[in-house]
Amino acid sequence: MTATTTPARRRWDPIVRITHWSIALAVLANALVTEEGSGPHIWVGYGLAAILGLRLLWGLVGPAEARFAAFWPSPRKALAHLRDIRAGTVTPHASHNPLGALMVYAIWGCLLTIIATGITMAGPPPWDGAEREEEHRSIAVSGESHDEEGEEEGEEGLLGEIHETAANLLYLLILLHLAGVIFETRRSGKQVLVAMAPFGR
Numbered sequence: 001m002t003a004t005t006t007p008a009r010r011r012w013d014p015i016v017r018i019t020h021w022s023i024a025l026a027v028l029a030n031a032l033v034t035e036e037g038s039g040p041h042i043w044v045g046y047g048l049a050a051i052l053g054l055r056l057l058w059g060l061v062g063p064a065e066a067r068f069a070a071f072w073p074s075p076r077k078a079l080a081h082l083r084d085i086r087a088g089t090v091t092p093h094a095s096h097n098p099l100g101a102l103m104v105y106a107i108w109g110c111l112l113t114i115i116a117t118g119i120t121m122a123g124p125p126p127w128d129g130a131e132r133e134e135e136h137r138s139i140a141v142s143g144e145s146h147d148e149e150g151e152e153e154g155e156e157g158l159l160g161e162i163h164e165t166a167a168n169l170l171y172l173l174i175l176l177h178l179a180g181v182i183f184e185t186r187r188s189g190k191q192v193l194v195a196m197a198p199f200g201r
């Protein structure tokens with residue numbers, strides 16, 4: 001994935017760059033560091049939700065190349081982009097290139113699914129992992145098979161499944177994203193990477 005940039009725009013604006021690297025950090029933290037469902041996992045999750053919210057708002061009110069209108073998903077344009085690749089031509093794009101754009105929406109879709117299911121499972125604060133564990137245990141140990149509790153457990157089980165599946169799909173998309181960035185960097189130059197560098201103007 002990824003866009004080549006027009007000579008006039010050398011960097012993504014600070015909000016796009018800051019939100020990109022914070023989203024990447026939060027995903028890595030929840031995938032590799034925090035304990036699933038723990039307090040820190042949920043706090044990082046809410047942080048991720050806020051940052052993604054800011055980026056999506058930026059898609060409406062930010063500079064032209066950061067707006068959704070600049071990289072609207074379009075299978076027709078994506079096919080044209082594939083033809084460009086095959087022909088070895090490099091067409092400059094002011095925003096994400098059309099293939100990159102599809103990837104961006106796929107990643108955002110996964111993140112929104114993970115956030116919606118995560119927040120629903122976390123419930124209201126305090127988000128203390130130990131308390132959640134305790135809750136699970138007491139329901140399991142009490143052996144009470146109240147319809148309501150059974151239903152709640154089943155619902156949460158389903159939400160957990162969706163949460164986990166979306167997380168696994170996200171990992172796959174991230175691998176493809178990195179492959180796309182490497183491919184596009186080799187094809188059209190390291191400007192693609194420089195434009196997303198966290199520091200510098």
Ligand code: HEM
Pocket residue numbers: 001002003004016019020023024025027028055095096097100104107108174177178181192193195196
């Ligand atoms: C967990 C890891 C990552 C996630 C979830 C992620 C997600 C994204 C998203 C959503 C965008 C669109 C940015 C926007 O318009 O707001 C993007 C763009 C980009 N990402 Fe990542 N990213 C990750 C890691 C990385 C890494 C490690 C690199 C560099 C080695 C990288 C390089 C880029 C570049 C260069 C772009 C701009 C592409 C373009 O010009 O169209 N990303 N990424």
Ligand code: HEM
Pocket residue numbers: 026027030031036037038041042043044045046048049111114115117118119121122132160161163164167
């Ligand atoms: C991209 C970021 C995230 C990743 C990679 C991730 C990953 C995971 C994984 C793999 C599990 C275990 C699922 C299972 O076995 O049922 C889990 C559980 C959980 N996650 Fe996340 N998560 C993320 C974001 C969030 C967010 C945003 C929230 C809420 C704000 C959240 C709240 C939870 C909760 C409450 C559980 C426990 C579910 C249970 O009790 O079965 N997660 N997460």
